[in-house]
Amino acid sequence: MNKQEKLALVESALEDFYGNQQFASSLREAVLYSIHAGGKRIRPYLLLEVLDSLQVPITQEHAQVAAALEMIHTGSLIHDDLPAMDNDDFRRGRLTNHKVYGEALAILAGDALFLDPYALIAQANLPSQTKVDLISNLSLASGSMGMVAGQVLDMEGEGQQLSLEELQTIHANKTGKLLAFPFQAAGIIAGLDENLQRQLKTVGELIGLAFQVRDDVLDVTASFEEIGKTPQKDLQAEKSTYPALLGLDQAIAFCNQTLDQANAKLEEISQVVSFDKEPIVKIVESLRING
Template sequence: MGTKLTEFENLWVPKINQVLENEIAPDTDQKTLTNAMSYSVNAGGKRLRPLLTLAVLTSLGDNIDHTILKTSCALELMHSYSLIHDDLPAMDNDNLRRGKPTNHVKFGAGMATLAGDGLQPLSFQWLVDNDLDSETQAELVLALAKAAGPHGMVSGQADDIEFEGTRLPLEGLQKLDQNKTGALIRYAVEASLIMGRVIPEKRQAMLTFAEKFGEAYQIYDDILDIVGTEAQIGKPVHQDAGKNTYPNLLGLDKSYEMLHKTVKAAQDALSQAGRDLSIDTSLLNDFTSYFKNKDEK
């Protein structure tokens, strides 16, 4: 991991965690629901998505005040909602997440469902319950709604359920993962471009970086299910038999090859973004080290 990213994480992860630990309860009025929502949000995690937002804003030279920080953290609420629902008995029926019992194991399926139901609208509330201008607020809400909704993450989840046990072609798998995993990662970068007031004509290369980063993230996650350990990734491994994953479709060697090509494409897009926006992208390039030195066969 690059020095810049390590320093950036050391600076911002505690601040992200502080927002997530302190600012959910004031917006709720049912104790068990509050506990269930906070349980999953604060169970750990890399905070990758808000870090990406903050890293792009930093690279653009923007100041990050509390409003920008909390607005960036809204995505972590949406991400946590998706994990709670994904783990439910009616979905993947997982019992472990981030090394801890999943929400429905801790609170029951009904309360876990409601915890997700609470986190999803709260993420939108955090995008508008602030002093950002109304145009920025509206653009953020529209972008997150598209990323998380039936043309984004929920569509990917639906494909995941519908086609389990059916071997998708590569194009179908890529569409599934682009929606299920990639859409929120793309939004993390898009949110920073919106808050940073980057004109639409200058956004595309940075968004391509986000899309390729999200694709690499899912390929790597699929690989870890085979080569990783439960302690390493915080959830049971070898759970993807019968599912549409890159190793199941291509084999492990070809999956590594696709990972390397996808990371290279992300780096190339980032270089173009640096030229388009006249910014230093070395901090963002460090994010691609997430996939390095961990993929030895």
């Protein structure tokens, strides 16, 4: 199954969940506006690709778990763009949700995308314990011990000179945990032991860190057309970023070094379990800057 086929399964899972919803049609429209905004779908794709690398045949149930993850990520983008947060007019190359539907409906669309995923996983035809583990870990990655906490720390850090350790703590939660979840979830679905699940999760955490450093670099070097959102927003908000803290060249080097660590961990895993690391390495390499 190639990338397009995997992502088509995810799109199908999203459409099946919202397609026949009859209540609050304006809410459905706002939700689907952001879901259909596109993006790379890197989180759901990673989940299905890691399963494939573990030689687990991809099913619609796996696509439902991947879709649930994408729903939470999309909801976070809606809220992140609100005037009370990053106050951005564009996301993925078009107007942000609140610019089209107003702040109140955008907030509620984000709320729906935070809550609906758990129903989607619960409905999946997977073993009960697998679903419990997936729901538990997705909640921990998303809520007050993960992404939401990271967003709070990020806002509190505006206008301050943070240390590298403080910056990494923010992004380990704000960005890293939702990028680590696909690896952890694949381990859960594949029935791997806890040690291998932790090793896979570490790969995701390293990719999440590199992803954030790369995002910070692009914020100061890329155009609107390249990133699909307003550039230099972090600079205007006086946020601590990796280029601001390390300098642009060192931030790029740090990103690439982190990706090297992810590749090394993938090699370790491939030595102890049947795991085709090459497709994941290809994704890792796609994040490399000037590489």
